[in-house]
Amino acid sequence: MSIRVIVADDQAISRQGLRMILESEPGIEVVGEAVDGLDALGQVERRRPDVVLMDVRMPRMDGLEATRLLRGVEGVEVIVVTTFDLDEYVFEALRAGAVGFLVKDSPPERIIDAVRSVARGDALISPEVTRRLLDQFASSAPSRAGDPALAELTPRERDVLLAIAGGRSNAEIATHLQLEESTVKSHVRRMLAKLDLTSRVHAVIYAYETGLVAPGSAPGERAGERE
The missing domain is CATH 1.10.10.10 (Winged helix-like DNA-binding domain superfamily/Winged helix DNA-binding domain)
Structure with a gap:
């Protein structure tokens, strides 16, 4: 079965870029795009994805609050997408329920691997990033x-x-x-x-x-x- 993904980002070019990367890979299907946190919640309810790629800074409802509200939704995992790998909001997003994070300019293979890793229940954060992030x-x-x-x-x-x-x-x-x-x-x-x-x-x-x-x-x- 395909891994079902929703991409949540207020920038259309970012959503389109992630969709192109993910849909180039067999076994991954982008089932929806969301322009903010509220839209993401609605998309999750309608589309029932396995993974949500969630931007942090979005209008109306940011990615932190949306992640918090999705924490109790069974079978849905959130990967936070950030501009910098030690974004000040990353730790709060992880505490809110995200299972890991990606940097926006990550190479395509890293994004694909992240989605697959999360879908199979593995850790997403590398030992080096785990140490740097949590030390901070x-x-x-x-x-x-x-x-x-x-x-x-x-x-x-x-x-x-x-x-x-x-x-x-x-x-x-x-x-x-x-x-x-x-x-x-x-x-x-x-x-x-x-x-x-x-x-x-x-x-x-x-x-x-x-x-x-x-x-x-x-x-x-x-x-x-x-x-």
């Missing part, structure tokens, strides 16, 4: 240190959380922990449910907020492990 905003994030929910995780689920915080995909986690990929997916589902999180990106943020991963640490490195 971790100081302003509310602390969840000592969250008792962490104690509910099995050692393997905790390992999976750390691997996700390091930006690893399910396939990479499977190799790293010597597990089947299907087993990793099961661990991810259980870990997210126990921590009341809705996506892998939220798991990364949670790892920083609880101090499980320290700002400035290497990808996947526990807090306190640096020299």
Whole structure:
């Protein structure tokens, strides 16, 4: 089945460019375009996409609010599209429910890979960008240190959380922990449910907020492990 995508951007040239890139790829279908956040909400209700590419700065309703309102819509994932890879709004968009972000001038193959990655449930943010992004905003994030929910995780689920915080995909986690990929997916589902999180990106943020991963640490490195 094709991956159904909606493109939300107030600039027609940006929408058309993304549509051309995505529709050049077999198995991806752009089922709608939205000119702002309100339009995006209506398009999602009518078209039921798998992925929404959401610009941040739009009239009437911006991408942050639209992403927040789409957070509870089952089966719909939001990728925020920004001008700069450390846009000041990116962290808030991720907290609002986006599963990752793209820079507007990303090469076509990166945009296609991002849509496919999100559709199959993998992380979108690379280890390098994860570290830079969260290091910048971790100081302003509310602390969840000592969250008792962490104690509910099995050692393997905790390992999976750390691997996700390091930006690893399910396939990479499977190799790293010597597990089947299907087993990793099961661990991810259980870990997210126990921590009341809705996506892998939220798991990364949670790892920083609880101090499980320290700002400035290497990808996947526990807090306190640096020299």
